[in-house]
Amino acid sequence: MDTHMDTDPYTYDVVVIGAGPVGENVADRLVQGGLSAAVVERELVGGECSYWACMPTKALLRSASALRAVRHLPGAREAVTGDLDVAAVLRRRDSFASDWKDDGQVSWLDSAGIALYRGQGRISSERVVEVTDGSGTVTELTARHAVVVATGSAALLPDIPGLTEAGPWSSREAAAARAVPGRLAVIGGGVVASEMATAFAALGSSVTVLARDGVLPHAEPFAGELVTESLREAGVSVLPGAEAGSVQRDDDGTVHITLTTGEEVEADEVLVAIGRTPNTQDIGLDAVGLKPGAWLTVDDTLRVVADDGAPLAGGWLYAAGDVNRRVLLTHQGKYQAGAVGDAIVARARGEAVDDGPWGRHAATADERAVPQVVFTEPELASVGLTAAAAEAAGIRTRVVDHDLGAVAGSALHADGYRGRARMVVDEDRKVVVGFTLVGPDVAELLHAATIAVVGEVPVDRLWHAVPAYPTVSEVWLRLLEAYGR
Secondary structure, eight states, rough: OOOTTTOTTTTEEEEOOOOOOEEEHHHHHHHHHHHHHHEEEOOTTTHHHHHHSHHHHHHHHHHHHHHHHHTSSSTTTOOOOSOOOOHHHHHHHHHGGGGOHHHHHHHHHHHTEEEEESEEEEEETTTTEEOTTTTTTTEEEEEEEEEEEEOOOEEEOOTTTGGGGGHHHHHHHHTTSSOOOOOEEEESSSSSHHHHHEEETTTTTEEEEEEEEEETTTTTTHHHHHHHHHHHHHHHHHEETOOOEEOOOOOOOEEEEEETTTTTTEEEEEOOOOOOOEEESSSSSGGTTTOOOOOOOOOTTTTOTTTSOOOOOOGOEESSSSGGGGGOOOHHHHHHHHHHHHHHHHHHHTTTOOSSTTTOOOOOOHHHHOOOOOOOSSSSEEEEOHHHHHHHHHEEEEEEEEEESHHHHHHHHOOOOEEEEEEEEETTEEEEEEEEEEETTGGGGGGHHHHHHHOOOOHHHHHTTTTTTTSSGGGHHHHHHHHHH
């Protein structure tokens, strides 16, 4: 395989549109596999996660979480004499967002041997991407083997009368807020909505959550119940079933949200967190017979496919991360990046592609073992299928629950520890297919469950995975005891 036979400086083995964590990881995998790669980015290298999502939002949440943990420990709580220093929290948030500068990320690309082109990337024909920079100059890049779309997603804005004119916050404005509003209304009840309600309530906002479908509706029901209870204890007004009918912002800045019931909610800012939409509107999809603004459908090696499931002609177009709608989580996008990068390298070398379930070039975990942590209070950590999802998939299951607060390690961890654990077992194969933990600081317990689900470890073998005493992980033993030998 000669990947460098062209002398054209604008020709690469692969061109990646989007330099967020997914695009960066795709390019890195390609270069490590011996291919040349260029990435195209219209905003900041590092993408949504680095500047407006994962990192800054968790920085907003962490200080309050640590303070709550201390206040649940006699002897430690007496050492706490004040409240959160909001300015210090925001400064720490700024540092994790690199003050919204991407110098460090650009330096990494350079050190990894990955070319960067700044501007809007558009596919103009097969394996050709045109990049239009801020001055309007167009550079044409040609890919020998593949083009990878890794443009991610953006916040979805619903068609509510007056909402756009009211200047709502999306997740970006919430993550990068320069000040804490006195009153914050949140439209939505999912992950972003519940995390930002948790964060801003701790920072001093009076928060109202309009959760039309409830809080965390896609998780196990008890998760939403526990998080709702905690939000209310923190002073948040949670309104399940509430739906905004219209929005208006007065000249003095006050936002009036009229619900479909006729009731009104007033706020200083309104955060909309109801879902995501793909960043594919202006990347040239129409040039290859695809619909601009649509999600891209892919096979398990992340190759873009047509409506009949077959790869597009030539099989040169791939999509990784949010844009393919398989799983809208950064870590799953990075996982996909490894699979797609290795698959492109294998195909470029004429090697066999291992695309069967759990194969090196297949993103099998997207369907069977997706881990997720929601950094609310309490935290929600889950992997695999919920009980309802397993039933809908036709799996004959047994569901085992346990009071997480009744575990010795939990009692030591915090006074008044409240939580719950659930194990979903495939009764025909006798393996765990789903696991959910809700409780303070359960995030770091999740990977053990992820390994059990991905490894399809038989329940009989799990008895030999002895949890250390006294840790919260002993909940595994309690669940197995309830399940029985």
